[in-house]
Amino acid sequence: MDKLLIVDDDIAICESLKYAFKKKYELFFAHEPAKAMEHFNHNEIDVVLLDLKLGKWDGMDLYYSLRERNPNAVVIIMTAFGTIKSSIEAIKKGVFNYITKPIDLSELEFIVEKGVELNNLYKQVSYLGEELRKKHEQDGIVARSDKMKNVLSTVNKVKDIESNVLITGESGTGKEVVAKAIHYQGKRKNNAFHAINCSAIPSNLLESELFGYEAGAFTGAVKAKKGYFETSHKGTLFLDEIGDMDPLLQSKLLRVIQEKEVTPLGSSETRKIDVRILAATNRDLKRAVNEGTFREDLYYRLNVINIHLPPLRERKDDIPHLIEYFIRKYNRILNTNIKDVSTDFINALYKYEFNGNIRELENIIERAMALSEEEQLTVKDLPQYILTNKTPIGNTEKLIPVFIGESLSEIEKRVIKTTYEALGYNQKETAEVLGITARTIRNKLKDMENKE
Ligand SMILES: Nc1ncnc2c1ncn2[C@@H]1O[C@H](COP(=O)(O)OP(=O)(O)OP(=O)(O)O)[C@@H](O)[C@H]1O
Numbered sequence: 001m002d003k004l005l006i007v008d009d010d011i012a013i014c015e016s017l018k019y020a021f022k023k024k025y026e027l028f029f030a031h032e033p034a035k036a037m038e039h040f041n042h043n044e045i046d047v048v049l050l051d052l053k054l055g056k057w058d059g060m061d062l063y064y065s066l067r068e069r070n071p072n073a074v075v076i077i078m079t080a081f082g083t084i085k086s087s088i089e090a091i092k093k094g095v096f097n098y099i100t101k102p103i104d105l106s107e108l109e110f111i112v113e114k115g116v117e118l119n120n121l122y123k124q125v126s127y128l129g130e131e132l133r134k135k136h137e138q139d140g141i142v143a144r145s146d147k148m149k150n151v152l153s154t155v156n157k158v159k160d161i162e163s164n165v166l167i168t169g170e171s172g173t174g175k176e177v178v179a180k181a182i183h184y185q186g187k188r189k190n191n192a193f194h195a196i197n198c199s200a201i202p203s204n205l206l207e208s209e210l211f212g213y214e215a216g217a218f219t220g221a222v223k224a225k226k227g228y229f230e231t232s233h234k235g236t237l238f239l240d241e242i243g244d245m246d247p248l249l250q251s252k253l254l255r256v257i258q259e260k261e262v263t264p265l266g267s268s269e270t271r272k273i274d275v276r277i278l279a280a281t282n283r284d285l286k287r288a289v290n291e292g293t294f295r296e297d298l299y300y301r302l303n304v305i306n307i308h309l310p311p312l313r314e315r316k317d318d319i320p321h322l323i324e325y326f327i328r329k330y331n332r333i334l335n336t337n338i339k340d341v342s343t344d345f346i347n348a349l350y351k352y353e354f355n356g357n358i359r360e361l362e363n364i365i366e367r368a369m370a371l372s373e374e375e376q377l378t379v380k381d382l383p384q385y386i387l388t389n390k391t392p393i394g395n396t397e398k399l400i401p402v403f404i405g406e407s408l409s410e411i412e413k414r415v416i417k418t419t420y421e422a423l424g425y426n427q428k429e430t431a432e433v434l435g436i437t438a439r440t441i442r443n444k445l446k447d448m449e450n451k452e
């Protein structure tokens, strides 16, 4: 039953409305504002019928309090003093409708019905909004941009099949988040998900971690231990930074994938395994194949399906939603109460390049929240480098080799050339990053050109 709150100091009117509405609605009565607020706060009222002249109180004041509590509150004003003018004023302030006393009951019934309809619509919209938000944030993945929606739809398609998936994308773009989504939304969700970083562990250790070993297989192998291939049985093994895997191990991995069985180190016995392999890399694996550092056959085995995560700078639509998401997350973790961010805060982040992608954005928000003393984050909570957008070259993935015995001018050339390329052949930016004048860079580039 929809809930109607009737606020009038005139007991007789309350009685007659009770008589008229009690069959259709669940009724609540109040003769003064405090009681009205109490009902409103505790009973999820659908429509309020409010007398404008409430004894010594002004009905409009109560109206503002109701709206403050719920900006969509559907309120119908009743007034004996209603000139058309004051009623129009009330409607302008968001009052749903009004009726003048003496009340025409059939007219009031009609208005209340319309009010209930409107309220149901509000409820539906906010429910849908909530559902939509949940859907977009599927297990903590913010995906509002078209590019990320595509990623999620691929996740959806591959979650229940067995094919191996190669997840590519720059550092911090969410490769592990996607791997987990595939596992936890798919059929294997009740079995293990293990992530192992192939670049963080020395190769021989990685091998024993993956394959397991028998007691005595090597010095230090006191007890037998199962490897990740076995402990991930019926689950998912996420091989992160696969591009850094040693070539010898690459061929062993290939064999495991082909044969679906594993032989622990020091053992002669093979064991059947059923493991879905997800691999990730922030390197250009195809290039590594061409350069001979990554096995081509393994590449095709792993890359049956490719999910590419675009860098954040190519899906800036996600930025405001990620900000909101991280604020909610860190309000919980830091026990802060940040309510919103200023427009210039968002604008500054919009302009920024984010070479560290989502991880960098997350760190920026966490830092701002930890340091801010206001309930709103503003540009002054951002580090200076964001405002000057000066870190595009703080990119540790691109190193410039320096060989012992080389001349400084050779090294300098290489530094200039690489930086210039990395910055999309923008002379001005290259000069800024390298801390030299525009004229110097121009001359040096010209010099290099002439010598080539
Ligand atoms: N779409 C997203 N929505 C919400 N949080 C995200 C999203 N993508 C990434 N994150 C968050 O950003 C951080 C980095 O994500 P993740 O570790 O998955 O990146 P990665 O691509 O594996 O990075 P790396 O290459 O450095 O290992 C994590 O804290 C993760 O929770």
Ligand SMILES: [Mg+2]
Pocket: 175, 176, 240
């Ligand atoms: Mg990762």
